[in-house]
Amino acid sequence: MSTGLRSGQVAEAAGVNIQTLRYYERRGLLAEPERSNGGHRLYGEDVVTALRVIKAAQRLGFTLEEVAELLEAGRHRHGRPVAGLQDRAAAKLAEVDAKIADLTTIRTALAAAVEAGCDDLTVCASSACCPIPFTDLAEENRHAGPCC
Numbered sequence: 544m545s546t547g548l549r550s551g552q553v554a555e556a557a558g559v560n561i562q563t564l565r566y567y568e569r570r571g572l573l574a575e576p577e578r579s580n581g582g583h584r585l586y587g588e589d590v591v592t593a594l595r596v597i598k599a600a601q602r603l604g605f606t607l608e609e610v611a612e613l614l615e616a617g618r619h620r621h622g623r624p625v626a627g628l629q630d631r632a633a634a635k636l637a638e639v640d641a642k643i644a645d646l647t648t649i650r651t652a653l654a655a656a657v658e659a660g661c662d663d664l665t666v667c668a669s670s671a672c673c674p675i676p677f678t679d680l681a682e683e684n685r686h687a688g689p690c691c
Contacts (some may be wrong), residue, residue: 545579558593564594572597572611604635622688652676 554561567573573593576584593614600610609628609631616627661667667675 547579548590549586550584553586553590553594556591558596559594559598567594567597570607570611572607572614603632604639605631609635613665 548556550561550564554564557564564573567606568575570602573590576586576590579582579585597607597610601607605613612670613631652675656667659667659672659674661673667673
């Protein structure tokens with residue numbers, strides 16, 4: 544390959560830095576590029592697309608390991624049933640839903656602490672009307688108004 548894109552051109556076109564490009568190569572997410580006669584890395588346009596796919600998958604919550612598995616599954620289907628994007632996206636969606644539920648619980652407790660005027664974590668935790676679920680307080684005692 545005598546023509547191709549150099550590292551800086553690929554990085555700029557994909558919106559990543561050169562260190563990211565090299566890191567993905569080391570991780571095996573990208574194939575090792577060909578070299579020019581002068582030893583410069585030369586990439587095809589498909590690498591720009593691959594980088595954009597990797598970054599998009601990361602923004603969707605996939606780890607680099609999961610991205611590597613998705614890319615590998617796409618390369619080696621050959622008629623065999625391999626868990627692809629649909630199965631993994633459904634699993635990631637379930638993870639996101641669980642995180643949202645956890646964050647909603649956390650948000651509710653924090654909003655109640657702010658509303659109750661809690662100012663000292665230790666004092667609040669030992670109070671019967673503490674809105675933060677440190678103990679198994681009865682629900683009716685949690686919202687008794689300012690207490691801390």
